[in-house]
Amino acid sequence: MASPGCAPRPAELPAPPPVAIKVEPPRPPAELTACAERPEGLPEDPGLIAQIPTRLRAAIIRLARAFNRNADRLDRLTNWAVPGTCPAQE
Structure with a gap:
């Protein structure tokens, strides 16, 4: 009878390949996906x-x-989260 330290060891198995999981x-809440x-x-x-007056007009x-840049940004973000929600601006 061999002592446990001298017993033959099973070959190490290779690690299984990683499994891809779609995340x-x-x-976002409905009020954040509005155009x-x-x-x-x-x-x-x-x-x-x-x-x-000129300064006020400027x-x-x-x-x-x-305002227009922020509105465009909101529409792009909304379309990214929920595609096709907001119509494309000209």
């Missing part, structure tokens, strides 16, 4: 535009452009 990202609301802009009456334009 679905968590779906951005874009309000109508200022009236395009040339008579009214002339009444807005500030309004900056705000409108920043």
Whole structure:
């Protein structure tokens, strides 16, 4: 009878290959997957535009452009989370 330390050892088996598991990202709540609301802009009456001081008009334009960039970003994020939710902007 051989002592346990001298007993033949079974060959080590290779490790099984890793198994790929598809992980679905968590779906955001419904209120976060809504498309951005874009309000109508200022009236395009040339008579009214002339009444807005230049510095104020420039500030309004900056705000409108920043709002549009954020709305586009929200639509892209929504379309990434739930494809086809928001229509593509021109």
